[in-house]
Amino acid sequence: MVNLQTFEEIKHPMYVLEEARLRRNLSLISSVAEAADVEIILAFKAYALWKTFPIFKEYIQATTASSLWEARLGYEEFGSKTHTFSPAYTDDEIDEIARCSSHLTFNSLTQYERYHQRVRTVNSGISCGIRINPEYSEVETLLYNPCAPGTRFGVRNALLPEKLPTDIEGFHCHTLCESGADVFRRTLTHIEDKFGAWFSQIKWINFGGGHLMTRAGYDIDLLVATLREFHARYPWLKVVLEPGSAFAWQTGELVSQVVDIVGGTDGEPTTAILNVSFTCHMPDCLEMPYHPRVRGAATLESEDVFLPQTTEDGGRSYVYRLGGNSCLSGDFMRSWAFDHPLQIGENIIFEDMLHYTTVKTNTFNGISHPAIGLVRCDGSLEMLRTYSYADYKARMD
Ligand SMILES: Cc1ncc(COP(=O)(O)O)c(C=O)c1O
Numbered sequence: 219m220v221n222l223q224t225f226e227e228i229k230h231p232m233y234v235l236e237e238a239r240l241r242r243n244l245s246l247i248s249s250v251a252e253a254a255d256v257e258i259i260l261a262f263k264a265y266a267l268w269k270t271f272p273i274f275k276e277y278i279q280a281t282t283a284s285s286l287w288e289a290r291l292g293y294e295e296f297g298s299k300t301h302t303f304s305p306a307y308t309d310d311e312i313d314e315i316a317r318c319s320s321h322l323t324f325n326s327l328t329q330y331e332r333y334h335q336r337v338r339t340v341n342s343g344i345s346c347g348i349r350i351n352p353e354y355s356e357v358e359t360l361l362y363n364p365c366a367p368g369t370r371f372g373v374r375n376a377l378l379p380e381k382l383p384t385d386i387e388g389f390h391c392h393t394l395c396e397s398g399a400d401v402f403r404r405t406l407t408h409i410e411d412k413f414g415a416w417f418s419q420i421k422w423i424n425f426g427g428g429h430l431m432t433r434a435g436y437d438i439d440l441l442v443a444t445l446r447e448f449h450a451r452y453p454w455l456k457v458v459l460e461p462g463s464a465f466a467w468q469t470g471e472l473v474s475q476v477v478d479i480v481g482g483t484d485g486e487p488t489t490a491i492l493n494v495s496f497t498c499h500m501p502d503c504l505e506m507p508y509h510p511r512v513r514g515a516a517t518l519e520s521e522d523v524f525l526p527q528t529t530e531d532g533g534r535s536y537v538y539r540l541g542g543n544s545c546l547s548g549d550f551m552r553s554w555a556f557d558h559p560l561q562i563g564e565n566i567i568f569e570d571m572l573h574y575t576t577v578k579t580n581t582f583n584g585i586s587h588p589a590i591g592l593v594r595c596d597g598s599l600e601m602l603r604t605y606s607y608a609d610y611k612a613r614m615d
Pocket of ligand 1: 261263264303392394395396426427428429460461462463464
């Protein structure tokens with residue numbers, strides 16, 4: 219049995235996925251799919267822990283891939299052909315991608331021209347689509363905005379032929395990132411304004427990811443109403459959503475340990491160095507960037523606070539930067555306030571570390587990868603994966 223508050227039994231870095239939390243998300247997502255009469259599929263780019271696919275299959279039927287390997291994973295491990303979109307299909311990979319896909323979306327008309335006959339030769343049942351660019355996205359971080367000026371994603375309405383090629387059966391569109399239903403509703407008006415004229419020629423539309431329906435406060439009713447109204451306007455269109463984050467949102471933690479404490483003299487900040495790394499194991503914290511929550515600590519947004527603070531109730535709080543174990547100078551974040559001085563060996567628990575982590579991590583500096591564990595609903599811990607020197611070495615064979 220694992221203590222889910224302190225993880226005191228865990229003495230080494232580990233991503234801990236909690237089955238009960240995962241099932242809560244899956245159950246909500248499948249109830250939205252049913253209420254809105256749409257298909258909701260898992261985007262592997264956010265989460266691809268394939269040993270947990272049997273749990274997913276109790277709730278959803280399909281997945282979405284953005285590369286050959288994700289398509290294979292969907293076909294071989296999830297057991298169904300994937301909805302695939304890649305901005306760059308190649309001669310070397312297109313046949314196998316087509317074999318593994320039920321739906322295949324082209325990013326451009328040139329990619330369509332180059333490969334549409336070939337994919338249908340390999341897989342006569344495949345349904346082809348084209349990615350559209352509605353030139354509207356409310357995502358403020360340019361790194362995550364698929365409609366940023368000069369984007370390489372999708373075809374603008376001005377460039378789409380009035381009569382679509384007969385084997386284009388669907389539109390794919392991705393414009394959201396951790397967005398609410400209100401953002402989707404506003405975006406949809408732009409999609410319809412710009413591309414509604416073509417809807418009579420297609421059979422399906424995929425509204426991409428970024429629908430963060432499992433976040434507290436997400437307006438599920440608005441999402442369902444928006445989708446049902448859309449369906450009433452275009453009853454022949456099958457609607458697909460392919461979120462990633464929403465599935466793994468708040469399903470688990472990254473448990474790490476304090477290795478050393480440095481600084482703290484001459485007015486310098488105190489840094490607790492950990493046995494995990496932001497750049498290797500929590501890359502979005504630096505890329506996005508965002509300030510992750512740490513269990514039992516207050517997140518301090520100000521960069522200037524680093525001395526022990528007196529709390530409102532007269533107690534003391536101890537302020538630390540948390541530093542990674544790589545040699546990247548910027549592999550640290552600040553600051554968190556704890557109610558006690560940190561001790562070497564104590565657990566530091568980063569909340570909500572299951573989406574866009576295990577799919578993006580690396581072994582930069584030869585740093586060992588945190589293990590991946592699954593806490594079953596009965597509280598027992600099942601190890602999904604531990605890593606060794608052989609994994610590091612094999613990557614560069
Ligand atoms: C085409 C596409 N589909 C789905 C997703 C999944 O998005 P999210 O994890 O934000 O739901 C992304 C994310 O980048 C994407 O680019």
